[in-house]
Amino acid sequence: MAFYHYRGKNLQGKMKKGKLEGSSKDEVMEILKSRNITVLELKKLNSIWHKEIYIKSPISSKDFVLLLREFSTLIEAGIPIIDAVHILIQQTTSKPLSKVLNSIKELLSEGVSLSEAFNKYPKFFPLLLVQMTRVGEVSGxxxxxxxxxxxxxxxxxxxxxxxxxxxxxxxxxxxxxxxxxxxxxxxxxxxxxxxxxxxxxxxxxxxxxxxxxxxxxxxxxxxxxxxxxxxxxxxxxxxxxxxxxxxxxxxxxxxxxxxxxxxxxxxxxxxxxxxxxxxxxxxxxxxxxxxxxxxxxxxxxxxxxxxxxxxxxxxxxxxxxxxxxxxxxxxxxxxxxxxxxxxxxxxxxxxxxxxxxxxxxxxxxxxxxxxxxxxxxxxxxxxxxxxxxxxxxxxxxxxx
Structure with missing residues (x-):
């Protein structure tokens, strides 16, 4: 897996840039295509310098459970998912989690499902949660x-x-x-x-x-x-x-x-x-x-x-x-x-x-x-x- 810096435009013509991890350029291109981003520039980065390293888990078990509880309560109250994520960003005191939630909010605004957005950050959201979130999306x-x-x-x-x-x-x-x-x-x-x-x-x-x-x-x-x-x-x-x-x-x-x-x-x-x-x-x-x-x-x-x-x-x-x-x-x-x-x-x-x-x-x-x-x-x-x-x-x- 390597990191790639991309620059492109979405369907509204707005410029988008950021960093993505993928096994190849083609895979990153497919991910960006699924987000409706037309790639203008794609450059491979040095994975050693750009990889995010965590000595311990980036989010504690207690904070993770609290996050899911709050997320569940907000959705149950009828708040749209993207607005619920915005509220969670304002409430969290963890900088790594805040950064990830901001990225998830951006993905949701581009039409990506919540389960797919979670799947982009396996260090924060385990595979089991991703699959269960997908089940929740399908079942309503x-x-x-x-x-x-x-x-x-x-x-x-x-x-x-x-x-x-x-x-x-x-x-x-x-x-x-x-x-x-x-x-x-x-x-x-x-x-x-x-x-x-x-x-x-x-x-x-x-x-x-x-x-x-x-x-x-x-x-x-x-x-x-x-x-x-x-x-x-x-x-x-x-x-x-x-x-x-x-x-x-x-x-x-x-x-x-x-x-x-x-x-x-x-x-x-x-x-x-x-x-x-x-x-x-x-x-x-x-x-x-x-x-x-x-x-x-x-x-x-x-x-x-x-x-x-x-x-x-x-x-x-x-x-x-x-x-x-x-x-x-x-x-x-x-x-x-x-x-x-x-x-x-x-x-x-x-x-x-x-x-x-x-x-x-x-x-x-x-x-x-x-x-x-x-x-x-x-x-x-x-x-x-x-x-x-x-x-x-x-x-x-x-x-x-």
Missing amino acids: NLDVILDQMATYYEKQYELKQKVKTALAYPLLVSLFSIVVSFILLVFIVPVFEDLFRSYDQELPLYTKMVLQASEIGKKLIWFLPVMIFIVIGFLIFLDQNSKLAYRFDYLTLKIPIIGPFLTKIHLTRMSQTLGSLLHHAVPILQAIQTTENVVQNRVIKKILHESYQAVEKGESMTTVMRQTSFIPPLIMEMIAVGERTRSLDQMLYKLSTFYEKEIDDVANKLKALLEPFLILFLAGIVGVIMLAVVIPMFQMFEFM
């Missing part, structure tokens, strides 16, 4: 769809918060343990090293081991920046290598205690997304394909992809799911019942509600189990290092 209940999508993304945000609550504490304590141990080994233990060398008596084995670990730590500190670059490089390589990335996701789901918890999270997201799409009469093949794009874990993606192929051949989704160990029997049976009774959307909704409660319970249990273990682990590491320093000193005082 766009306000209802936007409100329901706000509820959907609100649930997704709550799901993320539950994950953070369950995993943040163990990760922070583990990181703190590593940092404290590293500081003790690299900066505190060496202070006593010369003193121990002058000690004629044999040092305890664990003291020798700690001193050896201190020497290794002092050498590793110079390789720390290199190790960081290696980790970043590995993550980039992992993202580009589909087979390795699949294997990594597979092993993640196999981690004791954590793996089943993450599996429940991915299955909840799958059930919420697929159920929401089917509830709004999106064809099942399109719904499965969209859900595949929304789910992040590649193992679940593969299951959905194979389910798509099975349904395309006239088979049941459960024919694929029964061949994997990651889909619990409850989900398979509920989906099978939903397919037979043509109430798959309702079954998926019940599944997502059930697993939301499961995630709450597991999150609380994880915190209760890991908290004392991690505290003991941290105390044990610090205690071993301190004893390795303190005990030889006491022995030295005894011989004085």
Whole structure:
């Protein structure tokens, strides 16, 4: 994908200029043609300098949900879409969002539909929202769809918060343990090293081991920046290598205690997304394909992809799911019942509600189990290092 600067005229003869992203000049020309713009000049830009880079998501989950709620309310009140966008521009405090909404307003004034306008900005408006907006435009209940999508993304945000609550504490304590141990080994233990060398008596084995670990730590500190670059490089390589990335996701789901918890999270997201799409009469093949794009874990993606192929051949989704160990029997049976009774959307909704409660319970249990273990682990590491320093000193005082 590259960026192109264009200059042209619309049907009213008004000059238009701006920047568009596309895979080729022909694609950009087609986009501008669909907007009824006659191109006078089209020039490729350096994508490195013109690409908009966001360190984090350009819009927070809370702001995104609020945006959809306000948009839904304005349309329900009978305000035209383009005027509703104008009101949202005035209300938003986010500069990136304000810029995007201004562009959407311009696209709407040129006759582009709201779903197509959303589709131009995937960093702000996910594919699922684009497709559901298209459904709302066709059915004439766009306000209802936007409100329901706000509820959907609100649930997704709550799901993320539950994950953070369950995993943040163990990760922070583990990181703190590593940092404290590293500081003790690299900066505190060496202070006593010369003193121990002058000690004629044999040092305890664990003291020798700690001193050896201190020497290794002092050498590793110079390789720390290199190790960081290696980790970043590995993550980039992992993202580009589909087979390795699949294997990594597979092993993640196999981690004791954590793996089943993450599996429940991915299955909840799958059930919420697929159920929401089917509830709004999106064809099942399109719904499965969209859900595949929304789910992040590649193992679940593969299951959905194979389910798509099975349904395309006239088979049941459960024919694929029964061949994997990651889909619990409850989900398979509920989906099978939903397919037979043509109430798959309702079954998926019940599944997502059930697993939301499961995630709450597991999150609380994880915190209760890991908290004392991690505290003991941290105390044990610090205690071993301190004893390795303190005990030889006491022995030295005894011989004085």
